[in-house]
Amino acid sequence: xxxxxxxxxxxxxxxxxxxxxxxxxxxxxxxxxxxxxxxxxxxxxxxxxxxxxxxxxxxxxxxxxxxxxxxxxxxxxxxxxxxxxxxxxxxxxxxxxxxxxxxxxxxxxxxxxxxxxxxxxxxxxxxxxxxxxxxxxxxxxxxxxxxxxxxxxxxxxxxxxxxxxxxxxxxxxxxxxxxxxxxxxxxxxxxxxxxxxxxxxxxxxxxxxxxxxxxxxxxxxxxxxxxxxxxxxxxxxxxxxxxxxxxxxxxxxxxxxxxxxx
Numbered sequence: 001x002x003x004x005x006x007x008x009x010x011x012x013x014x015x016x017x018x019x020x021x022x023x024x025x026x027x028x029x030x031x032x033x034x035x036x037x038x039x040x041x042x043x044x045x046x047x048x049x050x051x052x053x054x055x056x057x058x059x060x061x062x063x064x065x066x067x068x069x070x071x072x073x074x075x076x077x078x079x080x081x082x083x084x085x086x087x088x089x090x091x092x093x094x095x096x097x098x099x100x101x102x103x104x105x106x107x108x109x110x111x112x113x114x115x116x117x118x119x120x121x122x123x124x125x126x127x128x129x130x131x132x133x134x135x136x137x138x139x140x141x142x143x144x145x146x147x148x149x150x151x152x153x154x155x156x157x158x159x160x161x162x163x164x165x166x167x168x169x170x171x172x173x174x175x176x177x178x179x180x181x182x183x184x185x186x187x188x189x190x191x192x193x194x195x196x197x198x199x200x201x202x203x204x205x206x207x208x209x210x211x212x213x214x215x216x217x218x219x220x221x222x223x224x225x226x227x228x229x230x231x232x233x234x235x236x237x238x239x240x241x242x243x244x245x246x247x248x249x250x251x252x253x254x255x256x257x258x259x260x261x262x
Contacts, residue, residue, distance in 0.1 A: 003191075003194065004193075004194045004196075005054065005190070005191060005192070005194060006054075006081060006191040006192065009054040009191060013049060016049055017108075020049075020111075021107070023042070024042065024046065024111035027039050027115060028115060036094065036117065039116065039117075040115065040116050043088070043116050044089055046108065046112060047088060047089055048249070048252070048253035051082070051085060051086075051089065051190070051249070052251070054191055054199070055197070056082065056189075056190040056198075056201060057200050057201075058086050058090060058200070058201045058202070058203050058248065058249055059200060059202050059203070059246040059248060060203045060248070060249070061202065061203070061205065061242070063090075063091075063092065065180060065207060065208055066180065066205055067208065068093075071144070071175070071177050071178075072145055072146075072178040073140060073145070073147075073171055073178070073179055073180070074087065074095065074146065074147045074148070074182050075149075075179060075180070075182065075226050076147065076149060076182035076184050077162075077182070077183065077184050077230050077234075078149040078151040078152070078153060078157075078162070079154050079159070079187040079192070080154055080188040080191055080192030081103070081191040082187050082188075082192075082201065083154075083184055084097050084147060085112075086187060086203055087182065088116070088147075089249055090203050090247075091145075094116070094144075095147050096117055096118055096136075096139055096146055096147070097113070097118045097146070098118070098119050098121055098148045098168065098171075099113050099118040099119065100152070100153055101120050101123070104120045117144075119136045120132065123152055123153065130167075133167060133168060136168075137171045137174050137175060140175045140177055141174075141175045146171065147182075148171060149168075150164040150165055150168055150169070150226065150227075151163065151164060151165070152165050154188070156192075157188075158188050159185055159186065159234060161227060161230065161234070164223040164224075164226065164227050165223075166220055169222050169223060172211075172214075172222075173222075177211065178208045178209065178211065179208065179210075179214065180205055180206065180209070181207075181209070181226045181229045182203065182205055182206065183202075183203075183204040183229075183230045183233035183234060184201065184202070184204075185201060185202035185203075185233075186200070186202060187203075189201065202237065202242075202246075204233050206229050206230070207229070209225065
């Protein structure tokens, strides 16, 4: 795959680079002058511009499953470059991300990671993986909602689930926070394909798994529980049995402006 769609998205966003990157770098360097919410909002404005250039819209289901008064960790399946952006744009409270080192080193991704205070993880270094999980745990313990991809990375897996790694579950276990499985569908088409037609992805926030429900389970059992719920939703989508209302992303990003679309 030549990944032509992502290259086109980057090239069509060149104009944004001249003003967005310097401003993002300034905000990262002077964090004391901006709240986390302000930096997060600017990161999402950058991400939303990329989404629009990628001709992508998302149908978002299950926002009612996101707690309003407690910290949680989202565990989605992983398909491509749009995954974290789609989630960040669709939630109604800021989230940070456990971000793979190679992906985080790219232009724009580096700025977004800095703005949302993402935790960078090097999957090729076992010691760094442990340190990264500790850093993410500290963030969640301080009240930051988090996105962690239990598959670690993506290949050309599209809507097929990969192996789930259990080490990342320590973040939830140690902080005793609610787990929310997230099912992404057709997310890879946004920035990991060679086509140029309009893309509609699906983001499903599934039934929460509170600490009391998983506290007596071993990590492989928790992983199987999360994976099972995501696979169940994937099967439902493939069978054309998705029901319920969804919302779509607005043209211009605002964390308060996700619009109803029934």
